[in-house]
Amino acid sequence: MQEHDLSFVRVEMALAQSAPASERGLGAWVRKNLIASTGDTILTIIGIVLVAMILPQLISWAFINAQWTGADRTFCATAAQGGIQPDGWSGACWAFVNAKFGQFMFGRYPIDERWRPILVAILFAALLVPLLIPKVPRKGLNAILFFGALPIFAFILLVGGVFGLPHVETPLWGGLLVTLTLSFVGIAVSLPLGIVLALGRRSKMPIVKMLC
Template sequence: MSNASQNFVSKTILPPQPAPAGEKGAAHWIRKNLMATPKDVVLTILAIALLAWAIPHIVNWLFIQAAWTGTGRTVCATTVQGGTQPDGWSGACWAFVYSKFTIFMVGLYTPEERWRPALVAVLAILTIAPMMIPSFPRKGLNAILAFIVLPIVSFFLLYGGFGLEVVETQKWGGLMVNLVLCFVAIVVSFPLGILLALGRRSKMPVIRMLCVLFIEVIRGIPLITVLFMASVMLPLFLPHGWTVDKLLRAVIGVSIFTSAYMAEVFRGGLQAVPKGQFEGADSLGLGYWQKMRLIVLPQAIKLVIPGIVNTFIGMFKDTSLVSIISMFDLLGIVRQNFSDANWASPVTPITGLVFAGFLFWLFCFGMSRYSGFMERHLDTGHKR
């Protein structure tokens, strides 16, 4: 390089400069996301006007004029309706939810034994939470505790045995039923969905045909039909005197139904893995199951995390359909308690439904946020 050109080359690295004032901060975000075009400005104004009108009414009904304490319908009814509230009063009846809270959680579970579902909940948190923290050590031990030991211990704690009083599943209800169905369906449908997806891509015609037939038949009928078949039709094919617990039938039906959808999610992930990954695994001399376990499936599962979580969210909400076969999950037992004459009032039903909807949303939103966290944690270049 000549001396003349060296005069134009800086020999020091300049420090980074802050972004222009107009390109950062809340004002920039508002201008970029809410007022970028005239159409955005109009829609933003309409949305703000709608929120300004709706939010005060919602807050007023949910919190300000709500009835928080009481022991009967009088706290949730106006004087014209035989209650203590002034005429024209309109507010949520949270006293009803507070009074029935335990029933909404565990149904008609024996009152003296309700410490057992509480203990199962604590054990579930202590075993599942470490699995969800990427930096937590001993994932293999965590998996054994969460997916093998926990279900066995939970069954004997909830049902009874080994010195514990037996509590028939007919007494189970509320949110506990939804969580039991969801957890078992996740544990069963995840590996079964992987096997079905691999079977559908198999080079063996018989296995491929059976997997395709299973997936297409199950996906082609509603979940409510599967539940009816498991609850009504299955006993007809059993030998005389044999019976299968209703909760077990519902668990099997939900697990099979979810497995078919999970199979298609995993198949999409397998198709998204570049062909070179398969060829590279073959060049290393890996067997079929080694190739899938070590090379292909980790990449495929990472690519379809949104689809997996979306299927689980839909399945968790669909567990409320078990009320059709006379199992009182959270939504079913909330609706059942509307008929309690001690709490009959115009605002009782909508308050109970709002409470049930909020709990469903809370769990679904939690799964969605955790899905986003795992996507960011596992992002190694596929995301654009």
Template sequence: MVASTRNAPFVRAEILPPLPAPVSENTVSGWIKTNLLATPKDVLLTILALAVLVWTVPGIINWLFIQASWTGSDRSVCATIVQGGAQPDGWSGACWAFVSDRFQQFMFGRYPIDQRWRPLLVAVMFIALLTPLLIPKAPHKGLNALALFVIFPVVAFFLLHGGFGLRVVQTSLWGGLMVTLILSFVGIAVSLPVGIVLALGRRSNMPVIRTACITFIEVIRGVPMITVLFMANVMLPLFLPTGWTVDNFVRALVGVAIFSSAYMAEVIRGGLQAIPKGQYEGADSLGLSYWQKTLLIVMPQALRLVIPGIVNTFIGLFKDTSLVSIIGMFDLLGIVRLNFTDASWASPVTPLTGLIFAGFVFWIFCFGMSRYSGFMERHLDTGHKR
């Protein structure tokens, strides 16, 4: 029996004509149409943005590259007055000769020149161990992690500091990007496991453990990192037996690790609270112990959910290492600023060029961490949000 269409509000009497295939966003034209020209408002904003770029970019390129000084051994190559042109009666372009001349110092600080093969060897070992750990399909992850987080720090310490026949290099001579990377690596390697323990302790049913973790987290998060560094530098020796001393660099490492662990704990706790209650109940129904439930069921899901927060904490830690200059350590930014006082390179464009170089190095590392976190999110995505 054919259904009646008399009371239907609308019945199509003809077949729709074929429509053109949708524009793919994978093409350049499709991306432009979707993201830049989708609405009149988008078109207006795109035009304004292009106008700003046309107005600013040529001058920036001219200053950074065209009129820049690339070689030289003193400020004379960077102190030239430009008459007329794009920069009338102004100073010359960027002084990349300053960066080139002091590049090794920016990397290693005052580390002895004849011994700089040692931090280079440590850097090669670090890259060789870190690369397979970051590749999801690389085998032997457990051995790789053991080598990177247990064996490598010991070997790196003796290579950088000395011993076993190597000349001792005091940490007061360390500086530059080397110090930034060491502080960041130690802070990251310590903050993640300690943060997990603190997060679990804050959610513990035992009042003593829960109160201790809450007190530690809230006290550390309630003060600036500079305060924590000062406390580590001044108060840490007071808790040691008489006659014992702690190197200033070790004090900075302790301060950075303590500060980052408190922030990491709250990030991890947010992931634990996002896990549905059914996951806990399902693990209990299988007869799993607390640690089996936590390590095998809950924690992997929680860490996956808070990857952006974890990486954001890592990025903040990497940038905050510049604060160690307050206690006499010179990281990349600190050693760059220290060289501004050198009379042989005193020039109006030298400080700006040095800061641009330091900012670009920080951006490279932070952008790399950000992109890798995005890759891991996509790799570990199992449709939880769908």
């Protein structure tokens, strides 16, 4: 039997070495992602020029020249428009955003009942965050609560009319928070229903195919 020559076989693990200096750090990232080729370099230069042209004007409009407070529209209108700002003024009217923030978030949902969409949003975040963290246990129970129980609870809470909650007509629903809640409820309900209908159409049972 021929013996194997182990003279050139390593008997110990080689120590891990860090990447070369040219392959790590901010400089390496820039070379790899921004100036790796002539086309990348041209696009990077164009992007820098556009940012240099737009960003100062955006900062000036959104922050420096912005009107942060005000009781009415005159605070965000020029003299020619019947306001207090000089002619040619251009800036963000954050006073209007502040005054209408509740309407942006809740629409015409009754002010005294706005705690209901707020509670739904809190529960949504409390159940969503554990689903996004891999190390959090009991993903199955969390998913059931998030996709099963929460949509039903959210719909009942927003509609009201039960458990002593005042009924809120759907024409009063609106705003970002309520719209996002309704979108989530619609997706959570329509997804499993769509799967059931799709499976039903593939069934060989005539009654099931007729219903689906």
